[in-house]
Amino acid sequence: MSFLDRLFGQETRSKDIAKQRLQLVLVHDRAGIPAALIELIKDEIIQVISKHLEIDREAMEVNLTVAEKGQNRLVADIPIIHVKEPYGT
Amino acid sequence: MTTRVVTITSGKGGVGKTTTTANLAASLAQAGKRVVAIDADIGLRNLDVVLGLENRIVYDIVDVVEGRCRLRQALIRDKRLPDLNLLPAAQTRDKSAVRPDQMIHLVEQLYNDFDFVLIDSPAGIEQGFRNAIAPAKEILIVTTPEVSAVRDADRIIGLIEAEGKGPGRLILNRIKPDLVKRGDMLDTHDVLDILAIELIGIVPEDESIVVSTNKGVPIVMNGATPAGVAYRNIARRLLGEEVPFQVLKTTHPGLLDRLFRFARGQG
Numbered sequence: 247m248s249f250l251d252r253l254f255g256q257e258t259r260s261k262d263i264a265k266q267r268l269q270l271v272l273v274h275d276r277a278g279i280p281a282a283l284i285e286l287i288k289d290e291i292i293q294v295i296s297k298h299l300e301i302d303r304e305a306m307e308v309n310l311t312v313a314e315k316g317q318n319r320l321v322a323d324i325p326i327i328h329v330k331e332p333y334g335t
Numbered sequence: 336m337t338t339r340v341v342t343i344t345s346g347k348g349g350v351g352k353t354t355t356t357a358n359l360a361a362s363l364a365q366a367g368k369r370v371v372a373i374d375a376d377i378g379l380r381n382l383d384v385v386l387g388l389e390n391r392i393v394y395d396i397v398d399v400v401e402g403r404c405r406l407r408q409a410l411i412r413d414k415r416l417p418d419l420n421l422l423p424a425a426q427t428r429d430k431s432a433v434r435p436d437q438m439i440h441l442v443e444q445l446y447n448d449f450d451f452v453l454i455d456s457p458a459g460i461e462q463g464f465r466n467a468i469a470p471a472k473e474i475l476i477v478t479t480p481e482v483s484a485v486r487d488a489d490r491i492i493g494l495i496e497a498e499g500k501g502p503g504r505l506i507l508n509r510i511k512p513d514l515v516k517r518g519d520m521l522d523t524h525d526v527l528d529i530l531a532i533e534l535i536g537i538v539p540e541d542e543s544i545v546v547s548t549n550k551g552v553p554i555v556m557n558g559a560t561p562a563g564v565a566y567r568n569i570a571r572r573l574l575g576e577e578v579p580f581q582v583l584k585t586t587h588p589g590l591l592d593r594l595f596r597f598a599r600g601q602g
Contacts, residue, residue, distance in 0.1 A: 259518030264482050265525050271482075272489050272529065 273310050277318045284308055284320075291322060300327040340442055340452045341573070342375075342471035343506075344495075346487030348458030350479045351508040354544060354554075355566070356455035357385040359475075361553040362570035364419035368450040371410065373442075374424035375467040376457035377432055383423045387551020388413060397425035397432045399441060406444050415556065420449075430462045435469035442470035460494060468495065474503035475535060480510060480521040489530055504535040506569060511540045512583040523580075536569035538562050539583050 274281055288308040295301055302325040311319050343356045353376075360372035374382035377397065383389040394409035399422070406422075413419040425432060445452050456467030468474060474495055478488035488505070495501045507526055514520035523537055541562035547554040554563040555570075561584075568578045 261515075261518050261521050261525065264521055265529070268482050268485055268521075268529055271486060275486065275490060276493065 273312055273318075276312070277310055279310055279318070284310055287320070291324070295324065298330055298333065300330060301325060302327055338446045338449055338452060339573075340454070340470050340472045341475060342454040342456055342467050342473075343475045343477060344456035344464060344467060344491060345458065345477040345484070346460065346491040347478075347484045350477050350484050351538070352458075352477050353381045353385050353455050354548065355475070355477050355506060355508065355538075355569075356382060356453050357553045358555045358563070358566035359570050359573070360419055360451075360453050361386075361413075361416060362555045362567050363451050363453075363573070364413070364416040365555065366570060366574065367418065368574075369418050369420075369448070370451045370453065371420045371422060371445055371449050373422045373452060373454045375433075375438070375454050375463060377424045377463065377466075378426065378429040379457065380424040380426045382455050383411075383421060384551060385548055386413065386419075386421055386553060388421050388423075389551070392423050395423045395425040396441070397428050400433050400437045406441065430457065430466065433466050435462075435465050438466045439470045460490065464491075464494075468498060468500055471500055474500055475506055476503050476532070477506045477508050478526065478530075479508050480515075480526055485521070485526055485529060492530060492532060502532050504533045505530060506536045506538065507534065508538045509540045510537055510583060512585040515583075516585050534580070535572050536565060537580055537583065538565040538569075 288306070291308065292301070292303060292306070305325045307321075307323045309321050311321050341359075343352050343359070345352050353374075356372055360370045364370045372382060372386070373396065374380055375396075376382070380395075383392060388411050391411045394404040396409070398404045399406050399409050410420045410422055413421070442452055442454075452470070454467050454471065457463035476488050476491055476495075478484045492501065492503060495503050505527070507523055510523070511520055515522045523534065527534055539561045541554070541560055543557070543560040544554055544562050547557055554560055555566050557563060565581065568581070571578045
């Protein structure tokens, strides 16, 4: 990588990947919540929501995060495609 | 004068706990402190060879705990540094040969006669680790700037806090300044950002560690090498001195360094 590339940050440095991976794995380690449990919860959320809404399952994200003050949070981002009957228009 | 009991631990193996313990013990003894270094890695004894005292072992920690000798008989005094003493681990037993309460009792017998008791913890989070932290009043966590080592350090920090022994202080070992400069190694800032504990030392990767371990002479006994200076600085910080953290040198100066040097007429 050239000096200029580096200066303008055009390539991801491997240490940034390392830091990102660490932060992700530590969120699960610290919370004592394994990634497999999050997957399970995600599947169940899909089942419940799909009764009423058609959602974009591929784009859906359920992540464990640590908010300020160290509280664990489950953050779900679920794109809706459309509302199912009888509420749909 | 109260005895300071400091345990050196890491979670992950091979990050430099034993080298750190040996060098801090030697450094504190050089500063005139009476030191006992305890090898708590029963079954995988190593501190003796790093200190170059392996030929002088008669009794070990399990002999003391099981009453085959008195504690003083098992201590090996370093002839090069008379204030440095080693209590070796047993090689033929395993971690279950000693319990945490026995470790506490053993260390209490050293109170008042010594300024420092340094305990070299085994890797892992099982009984050997429990034994090593049971008598501790202070804890130093050694890690290297790698994903696996930092992850394990984070786990250890959590366990130490759960035991009420926290928060501990961090030694970042085996930093390679050239890799850091290239953005291919986590730097001090990254690791502290993740682990959020106090830093007590940064030790650069240094080939002279290999040479010193080959010879059984701790690097702090061996002139001014980069790692030796770093260990000596940690010992001084342990003693309460304010020592600024060194800027680690890279072997190949970067463009900016070269420009500065050029501008200053140093080519």
